[in-house]
Amino acid sequence: MGFKRSDASARDQRPQGVFPTIRIRVWGFRDLHRVREVKSYTVDYSRIVIGVPIDAPRKLYLVLDPPVSGVELQRLEEIAGELVYVVEEIPDEKGLLGMLRERGVVRPELQYLIVRELAKDRFGPLDPLMNDPSLENIECTGPGKPVTVTHNEFGRLETNLVFEEEELDKLVMKLANKAGKSVSKANPKIDNARLPGGHRLACTFMSEISESSSFVIRKFPSEPWTVTKQMLRGTLTPEIGAWLWLLIEHKLPVLVVGGMGTGKTSLANALCGFIPPDKRVGTAEDVPEFNLPVKKHNWQRMFTRDSYTLDGRGSIDLSQLVKEMLRYQVEYMIVNEIRGEEARVWFQQVSSGHGGVTTIHADDFEAAVARLKDLGIDVASLSGLHGLVYIGVYTVGGRRARRIREVADFSVEDGRPSFRQVFVYDPASDSYKCMPPEEMAKLRSAKKIMSFSERIRSEEDFVREYELRRRYLAWLRDMAAADPRYLNPEFLVGEFEKFYANPRYFESITPPEAPKRAVEAAPARAAFADSSVKVLRWGKRELGGSVRVVGVRKSASEGAVAVVERKAKGKKGGKEKRKFLGLRRE
Numbered sequence: 001m002g003f004k005r006s007d008a009s010a011r012d013q014r015p016q017g018v019f020p021t022i023r024i025r026v027w028g029f030r031d032l033h034r035v036r037e038v039k040s041y042t043v044d045y046s047r048i049v050i051g052v053p054i055d056a057p058r059k060l061y062l063v064l065d066p067p068v069s070g071v072e073l074q075r076l077e078e079i080a081g082e083l084v085y086v087v088e089e090i091p092d093e094k095g096l097l098g099m100l101r102e103r104g105v106v107r108p109e110l111q112y113l114i115v116r117e118l119a120k121d122r123f124g125p126l127d128p129l130m131n132d133p134s135l136e137n138i139e140c141t142g143p144g145k146p147v148t149v150t151h152n153e154f155g156r157l158e159t160n161l162v163f164e165e166e167e168l169d170k171l172v173m174k175l176a177n178k179a180g181k182s183v184s185k186a187n188p189k190i191d192n193a194r195l196p197g198g199h200r201l202a203c204t205f206m207s208e209i210s211e212s213s214s215f216v217i218r219k220f221p222s223e224p225w226t227v228t229k230q231m232l233r234g235t236l237t238p239e240i241g242a243w244l245w246l247l248i249e250h251k252l253p254v255l256v257v258g259g260m261g262t263g264k265t266s267l268a269n270a271l272c273g274f275i276p277p278d279k280r281v282g283t284a285e286d287v288p289e290f291n292l293p294v295k296k297h298n299w300q301r302m303f304t305r306d307s308y309t310l311d312g313r314g315s316i317d318l319s320q321l322v323k324e325m326l327r328y329q330v331e332y333m334i335v336n337e338i339r340g341e342e343a344r345v346w347f348q349q350v351s352s353g354h355g356g357v358t359t360i361h362a363d364d365f366e367a368a369v370a371r372l373k374d375l376g377i378d379v380a381s382l383s384g385l386h387g388l389v390y391i392g393v394y395t396v397g398g399r400r401a402r403r404i405r406e407v408a409d410f411s412v413e414d415g416r417p418s419f420r421q422v423f424v425y426d427p428a429s430d431s432y433k434c435m436p437p438e439e440m441a442k443l444r445s446a447k448k449i450m451s452f453s454e455r456i457r458s459e460e461d462f463v464r465e466y467e468l469r470r471r472y473l474a475w476l477r478d479m480a481a482a483d484p485r486y487l488n489p490e491f492l493v494g495e496f497e498k499f500y501a502n503p504r505y506f507e508s509i510t511p512p513e514a515p516k517r518a519v520e521a522a523p524a525r526a527a528f529a530d531s532s533v534k535v536l537r538w539g540k541r542e543l544g545g546s547v548r549v550v551g552v553r554k555s556a557s558e559g560a561v562a563v564v565e566r567k568a569k570g571k572k573g574g575k576e577k578r579k580f581l582g583l584r585r586e
C-alpha cells in the first residue's frame with residue numbers, strides 16, 4: 001500500500017469517518033484491451049491514450065489515472081475531507097505535499113490525486129485535460145454524457161470522463177469560483193470568465209436555462225502566438241506575412257475572418273508582431289486572450305466588465321473601450337471579435353488614420369461584409385478596410401492543421417464590395433497560389449501605401465520592400481526552427497527593432513540547421529525501461545567506453561527511440577564533455 005503510517009501523526013489515530021469525505025475521481029477504461037492505440041503520452045501521473053475501439057470507427061481520448069485500490073481511495077478521500085474541513089486555508093502545493101507526508105501519503109501518484117483535487121490552481125477531475133497542452137477545448141453538455149475535447153492533431157474526440165448530475169453541478173460551481181464568479185439558480189450562466197492560467201470558461205448551472213449544468217473551456221495557449229510560431233505550423237507563409245506586414249506597418253486595417261475556434265484570435269495576436277515596435281497599441285477584449293508580441297510599455301490593455309447591479313448599471317462594453325483608447329493616444333486599435341456597436345466605432349477610427357486588426361466570426365468574406373453592414377457600418381466607412389484574411393481548419397497529411405484559406409485586397413467599387421484575391425490556398429497540394437508581387441504593387445492597398453510612405457514611392461519600391469520582407473520572414477522562420485528563442489515574443493520584438501534600424505542585418509547570418517525531430521512523444525520512462533537497458537548494452541558494445549542513455553522516448557510510429565551520450569574527458573583533462581552519438585530504434 002502507498003501509505004506509511006506515522007506514529008507521530010496524532011490525527012491518524014482519530015476514528016475513521018469523522019469528517020465528510022471529498023470525492024476523488026480516478027479515471028480508467030475497462031475495455032482498454034479492445035482499443036487500438038494511435039498515440040499515448042503522459043500528463044503528470046496520468047496516461048493519455050488516443051485510440052480506436054475495435055468495434056467502433058471513432059477515436060477516443062482516454063485518461064488513465066494512476067491505479068489505486070478501493071481501500072487506498074477511501075483513505076485518500078478521508079484525508080482530503082480532513083484537510084478541507086480542518087485546515088482553514090489550503091496552502092500552496094508545496095505546503096499541501098508537506099501535510100500529506102505528515103499523514104503518511106508518500107507515494108507521489110497518490111499525493112498527486114489529492115493535490116489536483118484540493119490545490120487552488122488545479123482542476124480536480126479535469127486536471128489531466130487542463131494540463132495537456134495538445135487540447136484546445138474541453139466541453140461537457142450534461143451528466144451521463146462523455147466530456148469531449150478538441151485535440152490539436154486529431155480534432156474533436158470523446159473522452160472516458162462522464163459526470164453524474166450532482167457531481168457536475170458541484171464541478172460547475174467550483175469552476176465558476178475558480179474564475180472569481182458564482183453561479184446559482186438566480187444567476188444560472190457565465191458567458192466569459194477567466195480561469196487560473198487564462199483559460200476561458202462559459203457554463204450553465206442546473207436546469208434553469210438548459211437541461212442541466214454544462215461547461216465549455218477554451219484553453220489558453222501557454223506560449224503566445226507569434227509570426228514565427230504560425231510560420232513553423234505552416235499557417236502563415238513568408239509571402240502572406242510580407243504582404244500583411246506592409247499593410248499593418250502602414251496602418252492599413254486588417255480583418256481576420258473565420259469560423260468558431262479556427263484560430264482567428266491567435267492569428268490576430270501574431271500579426272500584431274508586424275506593428276512597428278515604437279508604436280502605441282491598445283487592445284479591447286472580453287476576457288484576456290491577447291498576449292501581444294509588442295513592447296509591454298507601448299501596450300494599453302483593456303477588458304470589458306459585467307454589471308454589478310441587477311439593472312445592468314456599471315457594465316463596460318467593447319465599444320466604450322474602443323472610444324476610451326483614444327484618450328491613451330494609441331496608434332493601433334486591436335479588438336477581439338467585433339459583433340456589436342464596437343464594430344462601428346472601430347471602423348470610424350481606422351478610417352481616420354488609426355491602424356487596426358480585428359476578428360469577426362463569418363463563413364467567408366462576403367458573409368463578413370454583410371455582417372458588418374448589419375452592424376450599421378455604412379459603405380463610406382467600409383472602404384476604410386484593406387486587408388482580409390480567412391483562416392480555416394484542414395487535414396494535412398492526416399493531421400489537423402490551420403491554414404490561411406485566402407487573403408484579399410478589399411475595396412468598395414461603385415458602392416459594391418470588391419475582393420481581389422492575393423493568396424489562395426490549395427488543400428490538395430498544401431500550397432498557395434500567390435499573386436506576383438508586380439501585380440500586388442498595382443492593388444489599391446499598395447497604391448495607398450505609395451501615397452504616403454517615404455520609402456515606398458513607386459511600384460518598383462513596393463516590389464523591392466515586399467521581397468525584402470519575404471526574405472526576412474523566411475529567415476526568421478528558419479532561425480526559429482533551430483533556435484526556440486525566435487518563438488519568444490520579447491525576443492522577436494528585439495529582432496524587428498534590429499530590422500527597422502538596419503533592414504539588411506540578417507543577410508550575413510546563415511540560419512543553423514534545424515535539429516532532426518526524431519523524438520516525437522513525451523517520455524514514458526517506466527514503460528520503456530527495458531529498451532533503455534538494451535540501448536545501453538548496444539551503446540557499450542558499439543561505441544565502447546562509458547556510455548549513458550539520457551532519455552528513452554516513444555516515437556509515434558515505431559518502438560522506443562533512445563538518445564545516447566558518451567562521457568569523454570576534454571583534452572586538457574578539464575570538464576567532462578558530452579557528445580551526442582546517435583539514435584537507436586528498438
Ligand SMILES: Nc1ncnc2c1ncn2[C@@H]1O[C@H](COP(=O)(O)OP(=O)(O)OP(=O)(O)O)[C@@H](O)[C@H]1O
Binds near residue numbers: 219221264
Ligand atoms: N495556427 C495554429 N495552429 C495550431 N493551433 C492553433 C493555431 N492557431 C490557433 N490555434 C489553437 O486553436 C485554438 C483556437 O484558437 P483561437 O482562440 O485563436 O480561435 P478563435 O477562432 O478566435 O476562436 P473563437 O471563435 O472561440 O473566438 C486555441 O487552442 C489555439 O491555441
Ligand SMILES: [Mg+2]
Binds near residue numbers: 264265336337359
Ligand atoms: Mg477568438
